[in-house]
Amino acid sequence: MSPRTTKQLEEIRASKRALIMNTALKLFAVEGYYITSISKIASAANISKGLLYNYFKSKEDLLSEIFHLGMDEIFKDFDPNQDGVLTKEELMFFIDKTFQKLNKNKDFWKLYFILIMKPSVFKIYEKRFMELVAPLFQTLENYYSAKGLKNPNAEARLLGATLDGVGMHYILDPENFPIEIVKQIIIEKHI
Amino acid sequence: MSPRTTKQLEEIRASKRALIMNTALKLFAVEGYYITSISKIASAANISKGLLYNYFKSKEDLLSEIFHLGMDEIFKDFDPNQDGVLTKEELMFFIDKTFQKLNKNKDFWKLYFILIMKPSVFKIYEKRFMELVAPLFQTLENYYSAKGLKNPNAEARLLGATLDGVGMHYILDPENFPIEIVKQIIIEKHI
Amino acid sequence: MSPRTTKQLEEIRASKRALIMNTALKLFAVEGYYITSISKIASAANISKGLLYNYFKSKEDLLSEIFHLGMDEIFKDFDPNQDGVLTKEELMFFIDKTFQKLNKNKDFWKLYFILIMKPSVFKIYEKRFMELVAPLFQTLENYYSAKGLKNPNAEARLLGATLDGVGMHYILDPENFPIEIVKQIIIEKHI
Amino acid sequence: MSPRTTKQLEEIRASKRALIMNTALKLFAVEGYYITSISKIASAANISKGLLYNYFKSKEDLLSEIFHLGMDEIFKDFDPNQDGVLTKEELMFFIDKTFQKLNKNKDFWKLYFILIMKPSVFKIYEKRFMELVAPLFQTLENYYSAKGLKNPNAEARLLGATLDGVGMHYILDPENFPIEIVKQIIIEKHI
DNA sequence: CATGAATGAGCTTTCATTCAT
DNA sequence: GATGAATGAAAGCTCATTCAT
Numbered sequence: 042m043s044p045r046t047t048k049q050l051e052e053i054r055a056s057k058r059a060l061i062m063n064t065a066l067k068l069f070a071v072e073g074y075y076i077t078s079i080s081k082i083a084s085a086a087n088i089s090k091g092l093l094y095n096y097f098k099s100k101e102d103l104l105s106e107i108f109h110l111g112m113d114e115i116f117k118d119f120d121p122n123q124d125g126v127l128t129k130e131e132l133m134f135f136i137d138k139t140f141q142k143l144n145k146n147k148d149f150w151k152l153y154f155i156l157i158m159k160p161s162v163f164k165i166y167e168k169r170f171m172e173l174v175a176p177l178f179q180t181l182e183n184y185y186s187a188k189g190l191k192n193p194n195a196e197a198r199l200l201g202a203t204l205d206g207v208g209m210h211y212i213l214d215p216e217n218f219p220i221e222i223v224k225q226i227i228i229e230k231h232i
Numbered sequence: 233m234s235p236r237t238t239k240q241l242e243e244i245r246a247s248k249r250a251l252i253m254n255t256a257l258k259l260f261a262v263e264g265y266y267i268t269s270i271s272k273i274a275s276a277a278n279i280s281k282g283l284l285y286n287y288f289k290s291k292e293d294l295l296s297e298i299f300h301l302g303m304d305e306i307f308k309d310f311d312p313n314q315d316g317v318l319t320k321e322e323l324m325f326f327i328d329k330t331f332q333k334l335n336k337n338k339d340f341w342k343l344y345f346i347l348i349m350k351p352s353v354f355k356i357y358e359k360r361f362m363e364l365v366a367p368l369f370q371t372l373e374n375y376y377s378a379k380g381l382k383n384p385n386a387e388a389r390l391l392g393a394t395l396d397g398v399g400m401h402y403i404l405d406p407e408n409f410p411i412e413i414v415k416q417i418i419i420e421k422h423i
Numbered sequence: 424m425s426p427r428t429t430k431q432l433e434e435i436r437a438s439k440r441a442l443i444m445n446t447a448l449k450l451f452a453v454e455g456y457y458i459t460s461i462s463k464i465a466s467a468a469n470i471s472k473g474l475l476y477n478y479f480k481s482k483e484d485l486l487s488e489i490f491h492l493g494m495d496e497i498f499k500d501f502d503p504n505q506d507g508v509l510t511k512e513e514l515m516f517f518i519d520k521t522f523q524k525l526n527k528n529k530d531f532w533k534l535y536f537i538l539i540m541k542p543s544v545f546k547i548y549e550k551r552f553m554e555l556v557a558p559l560f561q562t563l564e565n566y567y568s569a570k571g572l573k574n575p576n577a578e579a580r581l582l583g584a585t586l587d588g589v590g591m592h593y594i595l596d597p598e599n600f601p602i603e604i605v606k607q608i609i610i611e612k613h614i
Numbered sequence: 615m616s617p618r619t620t621k622q623l624e625e626i627r628a629s630k631r632a633l634i635m636n637t638a639l640k641l642f643a644v645e646g647y648y649i650t651s652i653s654k655i656a657s658a659a660n661i662s663k664g665l666l667y668n669y670f671k672s673k674e675d676l677l678s679e680i681f682h683l684g685m686d687e688i689f690k691d692f693d694p695n696q697d698g699v700l701t702k703e704e705l706m707f708f709i710d711k712t713f714q715k716l717n718k719n720k721d722f723w724k725l726y727f728i729l730i731m732k733p734s735v736f737k738i739y740e741k742r743f744m745e746l747v748a749p750l751f752q753t754l755e756n757y758y759s760a761k762g763l764k765n766p767n768a769e770a771r772l773l774g775a776t777l778d779g780v781g782m783h784y785i786l787d788p789e790n791f792p793i794e795i796v797k798q799i800i801i802e803k804h805i
Numbered sequence: 806c807a808t809g810a811a812t813g814a815g816c817t818t819t820c821a822t823t824c825a826t
Numbered sequence: 827g828a829t830g831a832a833t834g835a836a837a838g839c840t841c842a843t844t845c846a847t
Contacts, residue, residue, distance in 0.1 A: 044829035045826055053831070073350050075266040079817060089833050094818065151349070157404070158346045159264055195413040198401065199394075202414070206397020210389065213354070222386035223393070230421045244806085270842060280808045282845085291842065435827080455732055457648040461821060471829045473824085482821065537731045539786070540724070541646050577795035580783065581776075584796070588779020592771065595730070604768035605775070612803045617808035618847055626810070652838060662812045667839065 058096050061086050066107050070151040074104060074159075108156060108166060111149040115142055116173045125176075127184040132232055136204075140224050143208050151212050154205075177201075200231050249287050252277050257298050261342040265295060299347060299357060302340045306333055307364045316367075318375040323423055327395075331415050334399050342403050345396075365392075391422050440478050443468050444489050452530040456486060456537070490538060490548060493531045497524055498555045507558075509566040514614055518586075522606050525590050533594050536587075556583075582613050631669050634659050639680050643724040647677060647732075681729060681739060684722040688715055689746045698749075700757040705805055709777075713797050716781050724785050727778075750774075773804050 045053075064086040068077040079100055083090045097103040127135070143150055156166070178197050185193035207227070211218045255277040259268040270291055274281045288294040318326070334341055348354055369388050376384035398418070402409045446468040450459040461482055465472045479485040509517070525532055538548070560579050567575035589609070593600045618626075637659040641650040652673055656663045670676040700708070716723055729739065751770050758766035780800070784791045 043826070043827095045831090049826085050830075057831085078815080080815090090818085091820080091834065092832055095831070100817065155346075155349045158342070158349065158400070192410070192413045192417065195410045195417060198410060199398065199414050199417055202397035202401040203390075203394045204397070205400060206393035206395070207390065209349070209396060209400070210393040213348070219383070219386045219389060222383045223390050226383065226386055226390055241806085248806095269840080281843085282808055283806075285843070286806075432827085439827095460819080472822085473830065474828055476822070477827070533731070537728075540728045540731065540782070574792070574795045574799065577792045577799060580792060581780065581796050581799055584779035584783040585772075585776045586779070587782060588775035588777070589772065591731070591778060591782070592775040601765070601768045601771060604765050605772050608765065608768060608772055617806095618810090622847085623809075630810085651836080653836090663838090664813065664840080665811055668810070673838065 054096070057088070057092075061088070061093060061096055061103070062107050062110065065103055066111070066152060067148050069104065069107070070148040070155070073155065104156075105166075108152070109169060111146070111153065112166075112169065112173060115146065115149070116177075125180050125183055126187075127180050129232055132181075132184060133228055136224065136228060136231075139204055140220065143211065147212060147215070150208055154209055154212065174201075196231075200227075203227060203231070245287075248279070248283075252279070252284060252287055252294070253298050253301065256294055257302070257343060258339055260295065260298070261339040261346075265346070295347075296357075299343070300360060302337070302344065303357075303360065303364060306337070306340070307368075316371050316374055317378075318371050320423060323372075323375060324419055327415065327419060327422075330395055331411065334402065338403060338406070341399060345400055345403065368392075387422075391418075394418060394422070436478075439470070439474075443470070443475060443478055443485070444492065447485055448489050448493070448534060449530055451486065451489070452533040452537075486538075487548075490534070491551060493528070493535065494548075494551065494555060497528065497531070498559075507562050507565055508569075509562050511614060514563075514566060515610055518606065518610060518613075521586055522602065525593065529594060529597070532590060536591055536594065559583075578613075582609075585609060585613070627669070630661070630665075634661070634666060634669055634676070635680050635683065638676055639684075639721050639725060642677065642680070643721040643728070646728065647725075677729075678739075681725070682742060684719070684726065685739075685742065685746060688719065688722070689750075698753050698756055699760075700753050702805055705754075705757060706801055709797065709801060709804075712777055713793065716784065720785060720788070723781060727782055727785065747774075769804070773800075776800060776804070 061082070065077070065082045068082055068085060072081075079090055079093060082103075083093050086093075093103070097106065178201060181197035181200060182193045185196040190196055204227075207218075207220075207223055211220050252273070256268070256273045259273055259276060270281055270284060273294075274284050277284075284294075288297060347357070369392065372388035372391060373384045376387040381387055395418075398411075398414055402411050443464065447459070447464045450464055450467060454463075461472055461475060464485075465475050468475075475485075479488060560583060563579035563582060564575045567578040572578050586609075589602075589605055593602050634655070638650070638655045641655055641658060645654075652663055652666060655676075656666050659666075666676070670679065730743075751774060754770035754773060755766045758769040763769050777800075780793075780796055784793050
């Protein structure tokens with residue numbers, strides 16, 4: 042009789058939004074962004090095409106929302122006390138956490154690797170990406186600097202690249218990649 | 233006015249084929265595979281769309297040919313004497329060579345990173361890829377084994393992943409990435 | 424807390440109906456009929472899309488209602504005593520009144536000119552339109568006939584067309600069109 | 615065997631372009647611009663949708679091309695010796711010619727009246743339109759000025775508006791509108 | 806060998822309309 | 827009376843591919 046309350050509506054919107062984003066994330070990661078049509082997403086989420094556009098302005102917007110949300114979630118707890126100082130234990134914890142996240146969000150990371158290489162798309166995310174990643178690199182650099190290494194910046198860059206490379210290889214072939222031992226070796230070499 | 237000899241015709245075909253492939257490689261790397269239309273490739277190569285189909289049976293085929301040729305070229309001299317034994321000097325040379333190639337073929341490597349992550353596409357190339365890469369990994373593993381390391385396979389995998397990660401980061405931001413110093417550190421850490 | 428009386432409800436309905444029609448008229452005139460979506464009208468009128476359909480059974484129906492109401496209002500006082508006889512003063516008054524109305528209802532007249540040319544739409548309104556306009560033309564014809572002119576019908580038709588043409592030009596460029604002087608000339612030429 | 619000559623291609627392009635424009639003009643005039651879908655145009659012209667986009671960048675572009683070509687053709691011989699001086703005979707000739715053109719290009723004129731009132735569209739054509747029409751009005755003004763009339767500009771504007779109004783009414787109801795007699799009366803009143 | 810007009814399937818997107826609440 | 831989530835048909839447009847020349 043009476044219209045739904047604001048709270049009800051918000052719940053509907055939030056849960057449907059999440060449904061669409063999760064469905065799309067999976068498809069984007071498994072099939073690729075261009076291959077995945079709006080129709081496919083809609084029917085996989087059991088909604089109409091039209092409704093999707095009620096939640097997202099465009100296909101690109103949907104991608105962008107997924108990516109930003111993912112980045113925020115992934116990076117949010119890499120920011121423990123923000124003092125910029127890293128102990129040996131903290132760095133070990135950081136690396137450990139990285140691998141845990143990789144395991145828990147394979148779909149997102151697959152999308153991340155796909156997107157990060159997409160020329161036209163990377164520019165859109167570059168700024169946000171740099172904002173999130175820059176402090177991380179700085180902290181790492183400080184760590185290596187305090188350790189007395191000659192090229193702390195290069196060491197930090199190398200660790201970042203190594204983690205990305207390992208992530209890529211692991212995601213491409215999760216069954217055969219010796220992820221645990223590799224993690225140990227990284228800790229030995231880079232701490 | 234005499235008809236072209238078979239040899240001349242073959243030369244024309246070969247050079248036109250190369251022209252198309254190089255044009256497409258550049259566009260694929262810079263703009264992306266889906267964005268790049270056959271029309272664009274044809275007009276960038278100053279030929280007609282029809283002619284392109286005279287050389288490649290589909291857009292996907294063109295991509296595949298580029299990728300395979302690239303892979304073959306890139307990997308062909310990583311196979312020096314095939315004895316499977318690597319000295320310290322040879323490994324250093326190998327790493328050095330890897331970075332040189334990265335620099336000389338940025339377009340190809342960009343395409344390589346894009347494609348390798350594309351789920352639907354990777355499967356097509358997986359076999360050939362593994363054939364090319366497997367002996368490399370084996371040789372590396374032997375090297376680390378001979379060196380007495382505990383986990384030679386993981387060490388080999390890690391070096392591969394590290395090189396890929398560095399390649400990715402370097403290609404994304406060639407101006408700022410300290411490629412030379414990173415190379416030195418890799419040599420220190422992994423040899 | 425007592426339920427609203429029937430009369431109150433009727434008032435609410437009437438005023439909301441008018442609100443929707445005025446909002447839509449403005450948007451139709453300024454943006455065009457097809458461009459203006461139901462959503463836009465609803466949000467401009469601060470109501471829900473659903474409610475709009477409580478008052479009008481379709482977009483076309485809304486347009487039709489606006490147009491009919493406008494026509495009725497515009498033409499209602501062109502029918503003073505219905506005796507079909509027009510004095511010179513009455514004709515001057517008529518022309519004057521026409522221009523006044525043009526000024527007061529520019530939005531409606533713009534819509535009128537747009538719609539009158541729309542083939543598919545004109546047929547819908549043609550009958551009502553003719554019913555309203557025919558007596559006017561008849562009266563004008565009688566006037567010219569009484570004045571002894573050779574082609575009273577053509578004179579009446581010409582005056583009608585002239586007023587429409589002037590209306591169009593005035594609405595397209597209200598700042599520069601010398602409406603007052605033009606009115607005087609029309610009076611001179613056509614009375 | 616050999617590809618078509620440039621001349622052949624030009625002929626194909628020109629005739630197909632004209633076919634599309636004529637088909638679209640008719641449909642736009644009879645059904646309206648928005649109602650007429652690209653599919654309808656294509657199938658009325660017996661070509662595929664895709665081919666239409668080979669000749670026109672967009673639906674709007676097609677409309678624009680039709681309108682501009684029409685305007686140019688219509689106005690091109692209203693520019694006899696460009697001396698800006700009009701004799702009584704020339705003005706009569708001008709009015710006569712106007713009505714002839716109206717008759718020969720009813721479809722175009724219908725489209726013209728539809729478009730000229732379309733808010734969003736008129737702005738696109740305004741400039742070209744003004745360039746074509748302004749000298750005409752100037753010449754008319756000079757004529758009335760030379761005749762010693764008090765308000766030559768308003769007289770010119772009125773004649774323009776009258777011709778447009780008559781055009782509109784005639785097009786809306788060609789069978790019943792006494793076009794010939796009306797023309798005579800206009801000549802009497804405005805010359 | 807070479808051309809580009811032509812096709813048509815399939816894409817993203819819009820929007821009038823419905824209906825459970 | 828009032829809401830807005832949901833639908834689905836249809837729109838404009840793109841593009842890999844074909845084929846007559």
